[in-house]
Amino acid sequence: MASGDALQGASGPDDVLVAEGLVRRFGDLTAVDGVSFRIRRGETYGLLGPNGAGKTTTISMVAGLIAADAGTVTVAGQRMGPAEVEPKRHIGLVPQDLAIYPELTARENLTLFGRLQGLAGAALTQRVQEVIELIGLTERAKDLSKEFSGGMKRRLNIGIGLLHQPTLLILDEPTVGVDPQSRNQILESVERLSVEGMAVLYTTHYMEEAERLCDRIGIIDSGRLQAEGTRDELVRLTSGADVIRLVGTGDTAAASTALRGLPTVQQVIADRHALQLTVNDAPAAVAQIVTSATAAGMSLADVEITRPDLESVFLHLTGKALRD
Known part of the structure; x- marks a missing residue:
């Protein structure tokens, strides 16, 4: 099991994401302090920690939204940064804040974002339908998204991130504020993604979500990755019987x-x-x-x-x- 201070070994052919030594400061505050981890194809990796631990800042650097003060991010073998375009094509980002248009239907939202991602024609129509079925909105596809429950909006938000079939899907606290039924539907959708070969980076402060979804988990607190490993590897750290x-x-x-x-x-x-x-x-x-x-x-x-x-x-x- 690797610590958060250094990656073990060289990058492998199955590594979709390699983050190494990430540091980000905001004035006198060091929000992320030397975070390193990697995600392989078909793997769901969880960043588990309380609010304010540095999870969102970490994924913002991974997605190239903000620059790291130190460290590097590589996505699908390409160096990531705010000015880079090509590696961002491999990423589907689902932020905490909803990124949908309330006056459009679910299908219209997906079609719009699909076009922005370069899809068109029959391929776009087919992919929109596939995503609608995946996120469980088939019966509500023609309804305005402003009429949706919080959980349905969250699922639509995830669908937008999936449209272009990214190599790496980043989900930042996707179940915050949703009802238990919608939360379970979201978790079921995420479980299917890694089976299909997608790499998933999942941030949460819910222990039960990390245990259910994640192949490996990085425990983050005060901007530092305290430990990482499988659930059983992490539990063995406590020496708890x-x-x-x-x-x-x-x-x-x-x-x-x-x-x-x-x-x-x-x-x-x-x-x-x-x-x-x-x-x-x-x-x-x-x-x-x-x-x-x-x-x-x-x-x-x-x-x-x-x-x-x-x-x-x-x-x-x-x-x-x-x-x-």
Whole structure:
């Protein structure tokens, strides 16, 4: 697992985005401080951090909207910067602020932006229809976008970024302020994109979104990438063990004694009707634990497993909660 201070190894043929040593200052404030990461084809990479962590500033440099004070960005093998045009053709950017025309229908919005992206004729018509279906707006395609819910507007915003089939799609907090149903539809759409081979850069402060969508996650706070890796790699940084809670009746004292003898069990805390066990790998250990507790005379009513999550990782790395 690489840290945020340096990339490990040379750029590979599957790397769609390589960001290295990015720094951006606003007066005396260093908003981004030495951020490095890369995204491969077909991979969804999440930047997870609280509001103000530097996520939007980072993607603004990646998309060539603002210049970096230091560091480099390469997209599809081409150097990115505010004055560069060619690498921007490979990017679909979906900003936090909605970029749609409220007096146009969903189809008209997509057609307009498709033309701006160089599509025309039958190819444009076909692509607009494909995107309408992908974002789940088939039944509302002829309705004015000003009549849409917040979630529908967000989905249309994503559709605009997808029209020209970019190599890299950048999504900046795409589910902020939407209802749960629309949020789930947005997440389902994003899940399909990486399967189709698109590289996705996804910023969020929602832990559950990063866990659901992202192949790898960079945890960012105070402008620095604190760590990156898969969800399991990041969780291992905490050295946190899993917890199994056994609830039931019968001879819990004998069960407690038996369980303390298992090599997978680090600790057992007993109360009248429950045993709380600290273990290294709960999914692998739970079957033996249940068998041993039952054999010792405990009648189980419930088995609960709690595993460390990205909230635990963020707290471990930064000393504060993700939403602080």
